Amino acid sequence: MNSEIATPTSATDGDNARLIKSQLPERGLFAGLEWRISPAPFPLGPQLAKELDSLGRVLLQFYRAVNLLYRKSVEGKQPEWIARWLDLGKPSELIELQRSTAFKNEVPRVIRPDLLMTENGFSITELDSVPGGIGLTAWLNQTYSRLETPTPKPDVLGGADGMLRGFESIFGNAEHVRIIVSDEAATYRPEMDWIAGQLGPRFSVHDSQFTAFQEGDAVYRFFELFDLPNVPGSKKIFELAAGKQIRLTPPPKPIFEEKMLFALLWNRNLQSFWRQELGESFLQRLQRLTPYTWLMDPAPLPPHGALPELNLTDWSQLKTLSQKERDLILKVSGFSAEAWGARGVYLGSDLSQGDWSAAVDQALSRFESSPY
Known part of the structure; x- marks a missing residue:
């Protein structure tokens, strides 16, 4: 992983940034991704931290x-x-x-809310039950907790090892914990290798073809359910989990x-x-x-019916909204290869009328396979 140190404002900031960079694992945490290094943790304030x-x-x-x-x-x-x-x-x-x-x-034993900071606190844009960032967050907590400055030393939410201990705890007393990472999730393989190394030989990371499980193993499923055709070992994993021979999280339940x-x-x-x-x-x-949210079901409304909050009588009327009025987001179903990395997200106020209309038409046409 390449990293760039943010311009320090003091000798102390520079020392912190260099220390943080020195702690990066040799193989990085996210394959092929870069970021800038902050010399101090992001301040939340007591009210937001409590929330x-x-x-x-x-x-x-x-x-x-x-x-x-x-x-x-x-x-x-x-x-x-x-x-x-x-x-x-x-x-x-x-x-x-x-x-x-x-x-x-x-239910999934790891839940990550995607949070958007606003002037009035934060908003939850969605929930992720197969999230990347578990190892990264553990590393950030561990690393930033080591900083001796500024004074007084800031508390890191969750403490130095809160994410490590929390992740470890979801597997109970299983003798072996197998983390199965798909090719589609390969970007996150380095962070899972790092967290497994931190938690000891009980934890191991495997690719999507692994099936050599032992009875009593715990398995962390780091692959999306829409991607099962590309995960050769998934059928075996689900069979063993259904037979209570292994303990699997998150469960194979696409509702989540x-x-x-x-x-x-x-x-x-x-x-x-x-x-x-x-x-x-x-x-x-x-x-x-959470923001007010609708499912774009193209079924016709009765003549006197209207969509709540929008006061539209048909979803196709979204196409006629002005740029200011369409401060709305279209988002594809989670059961889709377009459901991550913002590939299936359309911000109406950021699109031309033609592009917005095309996105609305696409959303309505895909209701039966990938609802928006």
Whole structure:
């Protein structure tokens, strides 16, 4: 990995930057990527730090509620359109796994909220259950905790080894922990090699063809479910996990890789469910932190119907909005090769009228396979 040291403002800053650069692993952390080195950690302030520190249990409860909502929809105890929406574009084998008894109560054990800083705090743009950055964050925490300046020494959120210990803890007392990294996720292989090295011989990193598991192994799935055709060992992994011979996280449940979950959170028809499962406090907090979200279902509305907040009567009317009015983002389903790296994201106010119209048409035409 190449790195560039930000221009230091003092001798102390320069010393810090050089120390940080010296701590970079020989193989780097993200393959082929570069960044500038800051001589000090990013300051959050006590209020924001407290908000972040308490967010995990809210997101975990949300994932548990999503899991229950899907299951109740399948059972006919919640509206059928919920499961129908969440299953759009998914192969039958994955839907079967998702609904199986073996994974009934399983939720991802790592949840990364993608946060956007604003003048009023932060906003959660999406949740990632197969996130890159676990090793990078652990390295950043470890490295920046070693700095002796500035004085007083700032506290690093999570401490020097919080990410290391947290990641280690999700695998219980398994004798072997296998981290399976796909070719598609190869950019993140160096950071997983680093974190495995930090956690000792119990942890090992393997490519997507590995299948030499032993009973009782714990497996971390670092590959997306849309990419299964390119992960030769995935079928064996899922078979062993379904048979309780290995412990797998995240589970093979595409609902947790969907980006429509916030659309369900905001759907007025489901407010009583969310209130019951999240509690009023968690529900209000999530809705304060997440942008209003819709699923672009092209089904026609009744003549007197309108899309909430937008006051449109048909999704195609998005194409007629002015550049100022279309301060909106179109985002593809998580079950898509375009779902990462901002490749399936379109910011309306940043596009020409023609490009925005083409993105809207594409989103509506792909509803059955990759809903937006």
